[in-house]
Amino acid sequence: MIDEPKKQDTATDAEVEKELEGVPEEFLDDGGEDEENDLGEAIAALKADLETAKQETLYAKAETQNVRRRMEKDVQDARAYAATGFARDILSVSDNLARAIESIPQDLREDEKFKGLVAGIEATQREIDKVFGQHGVSRIAAMGLPLDPNQHQAMMEVPTNEAEPGTIVQEMQAGYMIRDRLLRPAMVGVAKKPD
Structure with a gap:
């Protein structure tokens, strides 16, 4: 018997199209440029998201550090000035x-x-006086000094030639500081020129 040459499986375009009927188009796309564009856009979006996340992390760290500093200052102030009400x-x-x-x-x-x-x-x-000193409470100097509205409260003016106008010549009530804060102003009489 004579061997017949084998038929090669070559399908025609019509046959291929018939076989591929019903397959979604995204599976049939050969990728090419569209796929590269999609990947590039995805990478760019991820890079942008990464930069945003980095910025948000930096802001969160800075805010945390600011809150920590504020709390440390509040604790120091609470320790330093805890006796204010009692001292007053x-x-x-x-x-x-x-x-x-x-x-x-x-x-x-x-x-x-x-x-x-x-x-x-x-x-x-x-x-x-010793206990006041231990807790940072100190008396405000007044007599003979110029009036300081941050520490002294002028209660009256005293006409006199013995002191410069604006100088404290009388102290009715002592004033006190607690560390660097005013606890109570000194109530004073201030010199003025006689009429």
């Missing part, structure tokens, strides 16, 4: 002790019966 209240006790000491006449200070009482009141005043 205890100032009236200190004022009354100072008035008590000033009101004792000299002859009673030397009297044997009152010496112990006077010494006790003076010791109590020194102790209060």
Whole structure:
């Protein structure tokens, strides 16, 4: 028997099209330029997203650092000025002790019966001043200084030739600072030129 040459499987265009019927077009596309464009756009979008995320991370870190600094300052202020309310209240006790000491006449200070009482009141005043110093409470200087509206409150004007106008010549109530903050202004009388 004579061998017949084998038929090669060559399909015609019509046959191929018939076979590919029903297959979605995106699977039939050979890719080419459209696929490269889509990849380029996707990469560009991802790069933009990455840059946005980097910026947001930097802003978040900066904000966190600012919040931390603010909180540290608040904690320091709370420690430094925690006694402010109590110190303001205890100032009236200190004022009354100072008035008590000033009101004792000299002859009673030397009297044997009152010496112990006077010494006790003076010791109590020194102790209060010591405790104020330990907590950063200090007395504001006033007498003989120019009026400072940040520390002194002028209550009256005193006509006099003995001091320059605007100089404090009388202190009615002592003023106090707690560290660098005003606790209570000094109530003072200020010199003015006589009429």
